[in-house]
Amino acid sequence: MRVVLFLGAMLYGWIGLGLLNAQQRPVSFEFRHVQEEDGLSFNFISCFLHDRDGFLWVGTFDGLNRYDGNHFTTFKYLRTNQNGLLNNAVHDLCEDLDGNIWMALEGGIGWYGKKTRQFQYINSMNGRALGSCNNILCDRKGDIWFTSDRQGLFRYLISPGTVQAFPYDPVHDPLGTTTRIVKNGLLLDPHQNGLWIADGRGLRYFDISSRQFTDSHHNPRALPIFTQHHTSALTLDGTERLIFSDNIDHRIVVYNLRTQQIERTVTPVSRAQRDVFDIATIFVDRQHNLWTSSWNHVVFYIEAQTYQCTELTHTNAKNTSIAADFFWAGWQHPDGTIWLGTVNGISYTNPERAFYDVYDLGTLFPELLDERGIISFLEDADGSWWLGTSIRGLLHYFPLTNHLDVYRLPDGTPKYPYGLPITGLQAYGNELYIGTQNALFVFDKSRKTFSGLPLPPVIREKNSYLRNFRMQHDSLWVFGESKQTFCYQLTQKKWTSYPILSPSKDSRFMVRFSLIDQKGNLWLEVYPEGLARFSKQNGQFTLVDVPQNTPHEQTITSFAEDKRGSFWMASGGYGLIRYDPDKKKVSRWTENEGLSYDYCESVLVDRSGTIWIGAHNKFSVFSTAKNRFLNFTLPLNQSNIEYQNYLFPLRNGHILSAQKGYLVELKPEKINRPPTKETVLISSMVLPDTTYLLPGSGNEIHLAATDNTFSIQFSVLAQLQETPYRYLYKLEGYDNNWLEAITPGSISYGKLPGGNYAFQVKAVDINGVETPVSTLAIHIDTLFYKSMWFWALIALMVLGLLYRSIRSKAYQTAKLHHLNLQATRLERDKAEIHYQNLINHLNPHFLFNSLTSLNSLILTKPKEASLFLRKLSAIYRYILQNKDKEVISLADELSFARNYVELQKSRFDEGLMVSFTMDPQLLERQIVPVTIQNLIENAIKHNTIEDENPLIIQVYTEAESLIVRNTLQRKLFVETSNKQGLASLKSLYHYLSKREVEVNETATHFTVIVPLF
Known part of the structure; x- marks a missing residue:
């Protein structure tokens, strides 16, 4: 009885919760925005124009903008600029056949010449002010058509440059004062030479050739669209369908231009029961879906196939909602992105390329947002999703219908009325096995009942x-x-236990994750042991040899296998881990290698082998083949981290991410979808004092020599929020290789030399596909003092001066060399003369004295006279043998000096005392001939010699010098002395040696120091 009551209570709870939350899932769009903070002149947007150069022109109620996808160039009215914008309120835009940009303005029309970079305008016709102009277009001939509020339809003939008016009733209302052509109320017929006009008094058609209007008053073919109903929001769906709003019948009319029949009418209904009509804007995308905006600030998306209407609302708390509940303009980029010009900036979305869908379960079940939300998942065979939550029980969600059922677990408590966290969901047959932290339940999907499964x-x-x-x-x-x-x-219905063979004694031992590999093996990720594999034969789990004590082993948060059998693990703080069991190798990727966030919560391998990593609302997609990461962030839970990002595989190959109260279905096949062919727009060159507006690519700009420092701005117009482009650039003539722009969309160069350059830029998408190269030719004038002719002239002048200088230098050098040579010769001649004088000086006096002494000896001492004669002959033989030598050895000079002294002693006897003390090691050193003899003779000549007071002369060596020292006994008068002996000797040694002859005199001694060579 208790079981029956319990099951009945569970069934009642399920039915009540399920019915409360059943509702159809609306179409969901995720918008991004471009607003004033991004450079837009004003958030209230009125019109778009995509010109032939690739730029998007944006008209606002406060200025005109040109946009390249990253940079805005803004034009505004300036009272002092006669060539500027006529008025800041820009209502409509078109481009003529020459590429000029035309504007319908508050106060007239105007155009911007791309070549002249100036504005011109027309504000009157025949003296009559045009007033507020709200529509403008260019016809096939190149003429401009525009409408003026309360004045009607006008044409500006490019040639001859005149304005024509076409009133509805030229007889009764020639000024068109009863006309009320609304904004978005003028179209060129795609087949005929005519115009469609939406007016307050009905739809009109103007035949340009016949200048006739067709409307409710003049409808010869009785076409069903010409009524007196207030019409607005004209647009074309391709070339076959005209679409407009009938604001009286409250319907959107789809009219076939070929069959001239109304194909369909649509009446959107607001969920808030607000009036939808009058419709201000209808935009048709290339999938034929309608995007509408009404004057009552209600926006709808109308699906093309079923015409199902989805109301789009702006929500302040949701930054991915549309920026405002009203838009004036729509445009679709070639890549499929829808751009809506709202009163709060640009909102854009790309349903065709969106690679994820968001399921907002928190809106269906607000209590789900308590604590961590969704933590486990199981996909049912019928495509529905079973979800385990942290504290809000079991959920059953049907994504196609947006239906949610909520089930309370049987183990509910007052604190946790829905039960404890569901950590596992498994299915077998018609039963769902639900695991919590300490219990197992079986849920019968047919009966919607729980039963307990007893644990071992x-x-x-x-x-x-x-x-x-x-x-x-x-x-x-x-x-x-x-x-x-x-x-x-x-x-x-039997439990069996199997051991994990582990020597670990760690009290924190646990099995964190499990998986079944491609071969059917069961694997465990075990803390702190690593990996274990089940052996069915042995009935046990055996540890696999995995490197131990790695820093990431304590923080593993997820576990997956790829097609090659490698295991991938997410870790908290250590990034992405891969273990190759065959090579027993661990690899790791972190933020340094491009990972979005080192704290990873989940990892999953998709069908293509790409690795998906999640961490809260951040994702990284890793291509193992390219070793490259793609990172993106979902605009969800940006102020909440009380949840974990779990990744689950879906049968369709998609990946489901649990984001607290959201489920996000990721579509891997779309993230790598080949992009449309894009072109990098080179939009402007910014100099320190001016900005040059560029047409996009293939242009040439000429700069003055002083304008050699500038920035170039460029971008791809496509908005790839999650997968942005990388830009590579090169300045030919300056850069040798392609460089990657650090700041996307801008690059600067400084102080370039004059010359011709070519700036090249290309964009690279996430798959490595490159856009065509866009080029800007740049010529920088060269300063005259940096030009080739100037430097050639300078070079010639320098060469001339250099040649003259070299010739002069050579002449001076030759002259100096000649003078030096002459001086050297003179010095040498002088030294030789002095030397010869020294030698010759020996002849007269010495010979006379020697002969006198010899004569005396012959008479008294014949034997001594013979010895005396031999010594005298040795002296003169020495002089004759060495007269041509500059230097001789000290030993030879010493032998000569000894003979000379012996001859002198025969004359002076005991009055002359000469001693020789020589260092044997210096006897081979060189000395000028007759140096010792001259110094001894000089001492004899200038000093008295007496037996009682002998002249003492010491000849010795010391410190590589020869020293001749004598007692000072100066004569009062010296005969035949010219006082040039020592001077001549010093001059000679100055020529031959770097060391000088030193002469020192004291009160008692006279010393001469002669250097040895």
Whole structure:
């Protein structure tokens, strides 16, 4: 009885919650925005124009803008600029056949000449002010048509430059004062030479050739669209359908121009029961879907096939909602992006290229946002989704219908009325197996009832924490904080335990994750042991040799396998980990290698082998083939981190991300979708004092020599928020290789030399596909003092001066060399003369004295006279042998000096005392001939010699010098002395040696120091 009551209570709870939350899932769009903070002149946008150069012109109620996808160039009215914008309120835009941009303005019309970079305008016709002009277009002949509020239709003939008026009723209302042509009320017929006009008094057609109007008063073919109803929001769907709003019948009319029949009418209904009509704007995308905006600030998306209407509303709390509830203009980029010009900036979205869908379960079940939200998942065979939550029970969601059922678990408590966290969901047949931290439940999907599955006694007794559940065929595996694993045989209804062979004694031992690989093997990720594989033969889990004590092992948060059998793990703080079991190799990727965030919460491998990593609302998509990351952030939960990003595979190849109260279906096949052919727009060159507006590509700009510092701005117009382009650039003539722009969309150059350059830029998408190269030719004038002719002239002048200088230098050098040579010769001649004088000086006096002494000896001492004669002959033989030598050895000079002294002693006897003390090591050193003899003779000549007071002369060597020292006994008068002997000797040694002859005189001695060579 208790069971019946319990099941009945569960069934009642399920029915009540399910019915409360059942509602159709609306079409969802995620908008991004471009507003004033991005450079737009004003958020109130009135019109778009995509020109032939690729730029998007944006008209606002406060200025005109040109946009390249990254930079705005703004034009505004300036009272002092006669060639500027006529008025800041720009209502409509068109481009003529020459590429000039025409504007319908408050106060007239105007155009901007791209070549002249100036505005011209027309504000009157025949003296009559044109007033507020709200529509403008260029016909096939190149003439400009425009409408003026309360004045009607006009044409400006480019040649001869005149304005024509075409009133509805030229007889009764020639000034068109009763006319009320609304904005978005003028179109050129795609087939005929005519115009469609939306007016307050009905739809009109103007035949340009016949100048006739067709309307409700003049409808010869009785076409059903010409009524007196107030019409607005004219647009074309391709070339076959005319669409407009009938604001009296409250319907949007789709009219076939070929069949001239109304194909369909649509009447959108606001959820808030607001009046939808009058419609101000209808925009048709290339999939034929309608985007509408009404004067009552209600925006609709109308699907082309079913014409199902989805109301789009601006929500302040949701930054991905449309920027405002009213838009004046729409445009679709070739890549499929829808641009809506609202009163609060540009909102854009791309349903064709969107690679994820968002399911907002928090709106259906607000209590889901408490705590961590969705934490486990199972996809049903019928395509519905079973969801386990942290504290809000079991959810069953039907994504196609946006229906949600909520089930309370049987283990609910006053604190957790929905039950404890569901950590695992597995299916077998018609039953759902639900695992919590300490219980297992079986949910019958047909009966919508729960029943308990008793756990093994060892789990109940130890109150073990159950962390992971895995269904393998008919076996349900249960893992927790134990070295024992448990397997429940569903057919036999029997539990079996299997051990994990681990020597670990760590009290924190646990099985964190499990998976079944491609071969059907069951793997466990075990803390702190690493990986373990189940051996069915041995009935146990065996640890795999994985490197231990790695820094990431404590922070593994997810576990997956790729097609090659490698295991991928997400870690909290250590990035993405890969383990190759064949090579037993661990690899790691972090933010340094391009990962979005080192704290990873989940990892999953998609069908193509690409690795998806999630961390809260951040994602990284890793291509193993290209070793490259793509990173993006979802605009969800931006102020909340109380959840974990779980990734689950879907059968269609998509990936489901649990984001607290959101489910995000990621579509891998779309993220790598080839982009449309884009072109990089080179939009402007910015100099320090001016900005040059450029047409996009293939242009040439001429700069003065002083304008050699500038920035070039460029961009691709396509808005790829999640997968932005990279830009590569090169300045031919300056850069050798392609460089990547650090700041996307801008690059600067400074102080370039004059010359011809070519700036080239290209964009690269996430797949490495490059756009065509866009080029800007740049010529910089060269300053006259930097020009080739100037430097050639300078070079010639320098060469001339250099040649003259070299000739002069050569002449001076030759002259100096000649003078030096002459001086050297004179010095040498002088030294030789002095030298010869020294030698010759020996002849007269010495010979006379020697002969006198010899004569005396011959008479008294014949034998001594013979010896005396031999010594005298040795002296003169020495002089004769060495007269041509500059230097001789000290030993030879010493031998000569000894003979000379012996001859002198025969004359002076005991009055002359000469001693020789020589260092034997210096006897081979060189000395000028007769140096010692001259110094001894000089001492004899200038000093008295007496037996009682002898002249003492010391000849010795010291410190590589020869020293001749004598006692000072100066004569009062010296005969035949010219006082040039020592001077001549010093001059000679100055020529031959770097060392000078030193002469020192004291009161008692006279010393001469002569350097040895």
